[in-house]
Amino acid sequence: MAAAAAASPARASWRPVIPATSAYATRSCFRVGAKRFAGLQTTCTCLHQATRLTAAHVKSGEAEGRPSTESAAAGTPDEESLRRELETAIQEEDYARAAALRDELRVLQEDGRSAVLAANTRFYTAFKNGDLVAMHQAWAKGDHVYVVHPSAGRISGYEMVMQSWEMVCDADYEFPLQIDLQDVEVHVRGDVGYVTCLELVRTKGSSSWGKQVATNVFEKVDGKWFMCIHHASHFDE
Known part of the structure; x- marks a missing residue:
């Protein structure tokens, strides 16, 4: 987190549409010009359409790491099926079964x-180490990530x-960053x-x-969790 905090001030000056200003420069830990992100702003889709999380159970595992609605593998319990079984057990007043399901769900x-x-x-x-290989491995694949x-x-x-992230890791500062x-x-x-979380980031x-x-935001693909959304905004006390 400390690394994230240090990195985000620098990211303040990356806005592709608005040139870096002196105000942003004084708040930025990273000397990265806004022009370096030119061309990366590729979509104007409304954010609420992309970030909505529904209560429905989402299964992942397609080749590109995109969510699918396929059921869990046979014999592998998932949260939604356990919830349904728990509700059924309570309705049938099978409290011993309900207690066991509740513990399994927990x-x-x-x-x-x-x-x-x-x-x-x-x-x-x-992020802290400027490790591009690890950063690539941390993210889900697909057009849905942002x-x-x-x-x-x-x-x-x-x-x-x-x-x-390559631009971030290629910026003119030393790694590792301090992130809290x-x-x-x-x-x-x-x-x-x-x-x-609150990111506190400081450069050397x-x-x-x-x-x-x-x-x-993370999604589970083939049993492993991958990041699909990272959204960081400045926090002024």
């Missing part, structure tokens, strides 16, 4: 939260998102999970921390 949810937090850690470790760097527009599609994550919350529903030689509020 374990599944705890495992899901731990796995999403681990995926979140992989992302920030790649990133919003602080004070910049939306960049959509796996290839374009990776190009934006605060107020971390994780929520999981089926094969979709998200983490909200800097005495100040950049602060961003971040939302990271």
Whole structure:
């Protein structure tokens, strides 16, 4: 998180449409000009259409890492099926069965939260170290993924998102960054999970921390969690 915080101030000056200003420069930890992101703003799709999370169970596992609606493999319990079984057991007043299902559901949810937090850690470790290989591995593949760097527009599609991170890692500062994550919350529903947190980021030689509020959305593909959305915005106290 500390790395993210340090990186987001720099990302403040990356907005592709609006040139970097002196105001942004004073808040930026990274010396990255807005022009470097020219051409990466590839979509103007309304954000609410892309980021809506429904309560329906989403299964992942297609070749490109996109969500599918296929049922879980036979014999593998999933959250929605357990919820349905629990409701049925309660309606039938089979309380012993309901208690067992409740415990199984709790374990599944705890495992899901731990796995999403681990995926979140992989992302920030790649960010902190400027590790492009690890960053590529942290993201889901497909046109549905996108990133919003602080004070910049939306960049959509796996290839374009990776190009934006290549620019970040190619910026004129030393790695590793210092990243501290605060107020971390994780929520999981089926094969979709998200983490909200406050990023505090500082580059080497800097005495100040950049602060961003971040939302990271993950999807499970073939049993592993991958980032599909990273949205960071400046936080002014």
